[in-house]
Amino acid sequence: MRLLKIQNYIGGSLVAPNSGKYLDNINPAIGEVYSQIPDSDRHDIEQAQQAAEKAKESWAKTPKNKRSEIMMRIADLIDQNLEELAKAESIDNGKPLKLAKAVDIPRASSNMRFFATGILHYSNESHDMDGIAINYTLRKPIGVVGCISPWNLPLYLFTWKIAPALASGNCVVAKPSEVTPMTAYLFSKLCIEAGLPAGVLNIVHGLGSKVGASITSHPKIKAISFTGGTATGKHIASVAAPMFKKLSLELGGKNPNIIFADCDFEKALKTTMHSSFANQGQICLCGSRIFVQRPIYDKFKTAFVDKVSKLKVGNPMDSDSNLGAVVSKEHQEKVMSYVALAQEEGGTILTGGVTVNPGGINEKGYFIRPTVIEGLSFDCRTNQEEIFGPVVTIMPFDTEEEVLTYANSTEYGLAATVWTQDVGKATRMGANLESGIVWVNCWLVRDLRTPFGGVKNSGVGREGGFNAFNFFTESTNVCIAL
Numbered sequence: 001m002r003l004l005k006i007q008n009y010i011g012g013s014l015v016a017p018n019s020g021k022y023l024d025n026i027n028p029a030i031g032e033v034y035s036q037i038p039d040s041d042r043h044d045i046e047q048a049q050q051a052a053e054k055a056k057e058s059w060a061k062t063p064k065n066k067r068s069e070i071m072m073r074i075a076d077l078i079d080q081n082l083e084e085l086a087k088a089e090s091i092d093n094g095k096p097l098k099l100a101k102a103v104d105i106p107r108a109s110s111n112m113r114f115f116a117t118g119i120l121h122y123s124n125e126s127h128d129m130d131g132i133a134i135n136y137t138l139r140k141p142i143g144v145v146g147c148i149s150p151w152n153l154p155l156y157l158f159t160w161k162i163a164p165a166l167a168s169g170n171c172v173v174a175k176p177s178e179v180t181p182m183t184a185y186l187f188s189k190l191c192i193e194a195g196l197p198a199g200v201l202n203i204v205h206g207l208g209s210k211v212g213a214s215i216t217s218h219p220k221i222k223a224i225s226f227t228g229g230t231a232t233g234k235h236i237a238s239v240a241a242p243m244f245k246k247l248s249l250e251l252g253g254k255n256p257n258i259i260f261a262d263c264d265f266e267k268a269l270k271t272t273m274h275s276s277f278a279n280q281g282q283i284c285l286c287g288s289r290i291f292v293q294r295p296i297y298d299k300f301k302t303a304f305v306d307k308v309s310k311l312k313v314g315n316p317m318d319s320d321s322n323l324g325a326v327v328s329k330e331h332q333e334k335v336m337s338y339v340a341l342a343q344e345e346g347g348t349i350l351t352g353g354v355t356v357n358p359g360g361i362n363e364k365g366y367f368i369r370p371t372v373i374e375g376l377s378f379d380c381r382t383n384q385e386e387i388f389g390p391v392v393t394i395m396p397f398d399t400e401e402e403v404l405t406y407a408n409s410t411e412y413g414l415a416a417t418v419w420t421q422d423v424g425k426a427t428r429m430g431a432n433l434e435s436g437i438v439w440v441n442c443w444l445v446r447d448l449r450t451p452f453g454g455v456k457n458s459g460v461g462r463e464g465g466f467n468a469f470n471f472f473t474e475s476t477n478v479c480i481a482l
């Protein structure tokens with residue numbers, strides 16, 4: 001069988017990599033190669049950068065409403081191709097089709113629409129110096145920028161970066177994760193159909209160590225927006241910072257989910273199922289450390305474990321599968337190594353802790369049963385390191401002070417969830433959690449205008465709303481004496 005060969009999108013055309021070489025792309029739910037990805041290198045990045053350089057003046061001068069119109073057309077095309085894109089995302093990533101249909105793809109079109117319209121409301125600041133002078137601050141596109149995105153929410157996070165970059169008048173050289181390239185490829189076809197001018201967006205597929213590294217180190221790519229692991233982010237910063245590039249880093253997390261005894265029990269229980277295991281736990285915002293206040297600890301644990309043990313892990317295409325496959329064999333092995341570590345550290349597996357073979361066409365896929373572990377100390381490795389899979393730990397606490405110590409003990413600080421009916425307690429937790437995002441009595445409720453990002457080793461900078469436009473523009477203050 002001839003496998004589909006994904007192509008790079010450079011200078012407005014779909015092209016083969018200069019090397020002529022391809023990598024295998026695996027369907028994780030089947031465990032087999034199903035398409036091929038360009039094994040691109042620095043030559044392809046050079047070509048993409050040159051195409052972007054050629055387009056940058058004209059795109060920067062294109063009126064905002066015209067840029068917006070083109071982006072809105074792309075958003076409409078995403079919606080019109082929802083079924084195909086959702087299926088492709090599910091096959092590439094292993095996530096349930098219903099999740100890709102309900103979340104990933106609709107969110108990709110809303111990212112495009114949000115920034116396409118947001119740019120029309122983005123205005124310059126002006127500061128009047130009481131008759132002495134007047135200042136106004138121009139916001140200009142940077143020029144050519146690099147966007148590098150991960151595999152967990154492929155098109156969702158890819159568009160979250162490129163949309164503000166394009167809307168604010170930059171040309172982009174982008175690299176989706178090599179593990180999940182398909183929807184970015186389909187997206188490049190939609191950009192051509194929508195009439196995005198050649199060179200404005202260039203998508204180069206391939207390995208992080210070659211393609212990502214060439215974007216990061218290219219002297220004419222002036223800003224890097226990266227979402228991925230903390231170790232990769234650290235490496236990227238070590239290359240890009242001495243080149244004085246603008247850097248936005250959205251990195252790993254080890255998010256606490258804090259459940260006080262006065263919570264709405266049923267709501268906390270239901271949402272904790274999602275915040276623990278949505279997308280097989282492979283969302284940077286998933287709560288992987290569940291802290292439950294002692295008076296309801298046993299009740300919550302029993303109800304939670306009962307519900308988790310009933311979740312169906314299976315074919316992502318089946319509408320009754322709650323969890324699909326994890327993204328790759330390597331990732332399955334990594335997650336399972338943490339299950340083993342948790343046991344070595346004295347943890348007890350309350351449910352899960354095993355790989356699953358759903359049989360049939362999924363016999364060789366990479367599936368893991370959702371896992372709940374008890375009996376670990378807050379500072380052991382299992383509770384400090386990012387696992388990024390369907391594995392959570394659960395532990396009791398007594399006081400607010402104690403749970404804050406536990407919650408804030410990791411090197412990460414991306415998101416936290418708090419369950420309480422007491423507004424004073426909610427406010428104190430919001431103020432004292434070391435976290436870029438705190439959800440109270442909800443999880444993953446996203447207003448795209450709000451700042452998004454982490455503190456500590458979870459990242460540098462904020463995405464979302466005008467923060468993203470501020471990142472993707474350079475400011476010039478003009479001071480006119482009166």
Ligand code: NDP
Binds near residue numbers: 150212250386459
């Ligand atoms: P990685 O850091 O492995 O990869 C992210 C991207 O960087 C991929 O496109 C990867 O390419 C590329 N890359 C790898 N090495 C380099 C390099 N040397 N130079 C430049 N680019 C490189 O992360 P994952 O894809 O494994 O994603 C999971 C991680 O992402 C988790 O830690 C998760 O917490 C984090 N994440 C953070 C979010 C946030 O908003 N804070 C949101 C979502 C995920 P390739 O795939 O080819 O290796």
